[in-house]
Amino acid sequence: MKADTIEPKAGLKPCSYGRSQKDRGLFSQASHNSRFSAVAPVPGSTEIIIRVSELIADCRPDDVDLLGALHRIQHEYGFVPREAIPLLAVRFQTTPAIVFGTIDFYSEIRTVPPAEHAVEWCSGPACLLKGSAAIRRALEAELQCAMNRASPDGQFELRLVQCDGTCLLAPLIRYRGRYIGPVNTSDAITFARELKAGAEPGSPGPKAGTGDAPPEAGGRATEEASA
Numbered sequence: 001m002k003a004d005t006i007e008p009k010a011g012l013k014p015c016s017y018g019r020s021q022k023d024r025g026l027f028s029q030a031s032h033n034s035r036f037s038a039v040a041p042v043p044g045s046t047e048i049i050i051r052v053s054e055l056i057a058d059c060r061p062d063d064v065d066l067l068g069a070l071h072r073i074q075h076e077y078g079f080v081p082r083e084a085i086p087l088l089a090v091r092f093q094t095t096p097a098i099v100f101g102t103i104d105f106y107s108e109i110r111t112v113p114p115a116e117h118a119v120e121w122c123s124g125p126a127c128l129l130k131g132s133a134a135i136r137r138a139l140e141a142e143l144q145c146a147m148n149r150a151s152p153d154g155q156f157e158l159r160l161v162q163c164d165g166t167c168l169l170a171p172l173i174r175y176r177g178r179y180i181g182p183v184n185t186s187d188a189i190t191f192a193r194e195l196k197a198g199a200e201p202g203s204p205g206p207k208a209g210t211g212d213a214p215p216e217a218g219g220r221a222t223e224e225a226s227a
Contacts, residue, residue, distance in 0.1 A: 044083035052084045079110045115150045115157035120174035124163025132171035135188045142192035
């Protein structure tokens with residue numbers, strides 16, 4: 001038996017693990033060419049297609065601007081519309097699958113409109129070590145939505161985000177650009193109930209003077225997101 005083949009069963013052709021240099025070249029070229037073939041547009045809003053084309057017009061494949069392009073689109077719409085996927089694939093000379101894979105990798109990039117009230121739960125190590133898993137369970141129960149899902153009425157949503165270095169406030173949650181922490185399970189329940197009641201949630205966390213909060217956090221800590 002040759003090193004690069006397997007003896008076939010009766011009636012089957014032999015299967016070769018190895019290819020000649022010529023075959024490998026043809027195979028690679030075919031795969032490479034498929035990335036540059038035309039991508040059919042998806043049905044949708046003409047206005048979105050025109051606007052997305054404008055937003056990514058100056059992006060260059062050689063500059064690896066895909067992530068920046070996704071941020072531009074999400075900043076404009078609050079999410080990445082499906083009409084944008086073939087436009088991005090053509091602009092960056094890749095496939096829709098690669099674009100979707102990039103979107104799926106980054107938890108903060110989304111393909112559906114956000115709920116009216118989106119609460120972000122930090123999954124960073126510092127937050128986890130300080131009990132954020134219990135905070136997550138409390139928020140999921142009170143808001144009636146699983147992580148990265150919306151509530152049945154579409155009003156509330158819990159989003160997983162990665163650590164961005166604000167570990168001083170751990171464990172924390174984010175809401176409309178505010179960093180709120182440190183919080184405990186009771187704080188999270190109060191926050192969610194205020195949100196459901198239609199009130200602007202306060203700033204949960206240890207009360208000033210208890211000695212539980214870091215000096216820089218000032219007790220009930222709420223930090224504005226940097227621009």
